[in-house]
Amino acid sequence: MKIEVRPLDNQDAGALLQFEETHFQDIKAKEIAPAKLSRSVSAFANTAAGDLYIGIDETIIGGTKTREWRGFSDPEEANPFFQILETLAPGTHFWDAEFVxxxxxxxxxxxxxIQKTRGVLKASNDIAYVRRGAQNLPVNDDEAFRSLEYDKGIVSFEDELVNAPLDLVTNSATVIEFLLSQIPSAEPERWLRSQLLLVENKPTVAGALLFADSPQAMLPKRSAVKVFRYQTVEEGVNREVLAFDPLTIEGSIYDLIDKAVNSTKQIVEGIKRIGSEGLEEISYPDETLHEIVTNAILHRDYCIPTDVQIRIYDDRVEVESPGRLPGHITVTNILDEQFARNPKVVRLINKFPDPPNKDVGEGLNTAFNAMRRIRLQEPEIIQKDNSVVVYIRHTRLSSPAQIVMEYLEHNPTITNQTGREITGIRRDVQMKDVFVALRRANEIELVPGKRGKASVWRKTARTTRQGRDDQERDLFSLLTEEQERPKKK
Incomplete structure (x- = not known):
């Protein structure tokens, strides 16, 4: 096989020697045994994908880390690494390679x-590894391996049996209403068995979630939604800034999604923040909130005993779904690829009237497109150790400098705090940099006597005069057009 050689300039080569080993990238000396390298390959493939650079030495002397570029003398020298890759998952192309x-x-x-694989990839020692930070950790007991299978979506917790009476599902108002609307002639128990939602005279997790009136009694701490309202924009806050006690939303998964979305919308609609014309109502596209909350509930990992959390701040909404991204899905390909961790739940809820997942597989794309249409930044998806968080920020796509100047069109002055509130910038130092850049451009100036932490900024006389001149030109143009318009007879 012929592998491309990509030349780097000295600056990029130096940067390669300086990067940090992280959850997503690692370096190895060229002498590493191919079998040992397969542990890193397994870890990346089982977790969130990643990059390996082979041919870089690293030594630590007196607490100081140094690196040295010492590559292969010839590309053929790396052939043993390609051979081990081919044996790990024959017929599966889960990796790409280049020489630099x-x-x-x-x-x-x-x-x-290394790409994230659909199945569990074991190293050459027949042990699977996962990536945690800059470490490769072995999955060396049955419980951990089962957890990895849930994580990858190879097996789904939705098929586990629930130790609860059958009639909580077979005689529920939810299943009766569903069947009357969809399959009027069907008997609940027979139909549920035909869908494998009842097995060995016990309901499955999917059966409980979909058709029990109160799945939370059967699956406590893993089938509800918690909604928090924090009256701040700060991160890492405590209960002191909660607007009210957290809401706990319960019900069958169909009702749960509807209640969670409506509760979130209702709370968000009561939030006001400073805008260019004073206090303005916060609003997010309905499609964005609906699709992201729906996705968090339908695709969460139900083996983790934690409820979905929706945290509402003054400038953002955070939706946290238990469990890592399933199968081969990563934060970079999530808008282009599909993989259902809970396929029975996803398939059957789509049969309900006005299903929450109408466009199966397109929900997140809908959410992102809706934010773009109203000129708000796209949601951000972050994968943590045991959950996925989607950040929906009320931050405009305009640059911070543009937002500041628009604010000063309607207000005489602006402070650092106000600037941070309207731009979404977190740190006062970063906000100060925006003001300084505008001052250098002669767009704004400090108000005399207001310096240091009490600094207040205003438009320069030039900018204000230019604005007045523009207004006068617009008025003159309007009057001229009116005079030149043909008179009606």
Whole structure:
């Protein structure tokens, strides 16, 4: 096989030697045994994908870390690594490779890009690994391996049996209403068995979630939604800034989604923040809140005993769904790829009247597009150790400098705190940099006597005069058009 060689300039080569080993990238010396390298390959493939650079030495002397570029003398020297890759998952192309070289640096560095795999990938020692921070951790007991299978979506907790009476599902108002609207002639118990929602005279998790009137009694701490309202924009806050006690939303999964979305919308509609014309109501597209909350509930990992959390701040909504992204899904391909962790739940809830997942597989794209249409920043998806968080920020796509100048069109002055509130910038130092850049451009100036932490900014006389001139020109143009317009006879 022929692998491309990509040349790097000295600056990029130096940057390669400086990057941090993280959850997503690692370096190895060229002498690493291919079998040992397979542990890193397994870890990246089982967790969130990643990049391996082979041909970089790292030493620590006296607490100081140094690195040296010492690549392969010839690309053929790296063949044993390709051979081990082919044996890990024959017929599955889960990796890409290239060599990088740079003038003044010896040899070729092998860059392997490892993709997240649908199945569990074991290293050559027949042990699966996962990536946690900059470490490869073995999955070496049955419980941990089962958890990884849930994580990958190979097996689904929705098929587990619930130790609860059958009639909580077979005689519920939810299943009766559903069947009367969809399959009027069906008997609840027979139909539920045909869908494998009743097995060995016990309901499955999917059966309980979909058709029990109160799944929370059967699946406590893993089937409700918690809604928090924090009266701040700060992160890492405590209960002192809660507007009210957290809401606990319960019910069958169909009702749960509807209640959670409506509760979130209702709370958000009561939030006001400073805008260019004073206090303005916060609003997010209905599609964005609906699709992201629906996605968090339908695709969460139900084996984790934690409820979905919706945290509403003054400038953002955070939706946290228990469990890592399933299968081969990563934060970079989530808008383009599909994988259902709970396929029975996803399939059957789509049969309900006005289903919450009308466009199966397109929900997040709908959410992102809706934010773009009203000129708000796209949601941000972050994967944590045991959950996925979607941040929906009320931050406009305009640059901070533009937002400041628009604010000063309607207000005589602006402070650092107000600037941070209207731009979404977190740190006062970053906000100060925006003001300083505008001052250098002669757009704004400090109000005399207001300096340091009490600094107040205003438009410069030039900018204000230019604004008046623009208004006068617009008025003159309007009058001229009116005079030149043909008179009606």
């Amino acid at each position: 070289s740079s003038e003044g640096y010896p040899g070729y560095i092998l860059h392997l890009s």
